[in-house]
Amino acid sequence: MSIIYVLIPIAMIFVMIAVAVFFWAVKSEQFDDLDRQSVSILFDEEPKKPTSSDHPSASSTAQDKGLPL
Numbered sequence: 001m002s003i004i005y006v007l008i009p010i011a012m013i014f015v016m017i018a019v020a021v022f023f024w025a026v027k028s029e030q031f032d033d034l035d036r037q038s039v040s041i042l043f044d045e046e047p048k049k050p051t052s053s054d055h056p057s058a059s060s061t062a063q064d065k066g067l068p069l
Helices: 004-027 033-040 055-063
Strands: none
Touching: none
């Protein structure tokens, strides 16, 4: 029966930690937009615009043909 004097404070500490984590999650806007995160994995990233430095072979072929870069 004396174990209950130990378990009740431990349970109260766990409840206080759970409540603190819940309020932290609400304050940090974890629950504001529940739909966006679930579908964001379905969309591709925006395509990267190619630059002349990305394709060194293209610039060399343009120089070989006498075209301006």
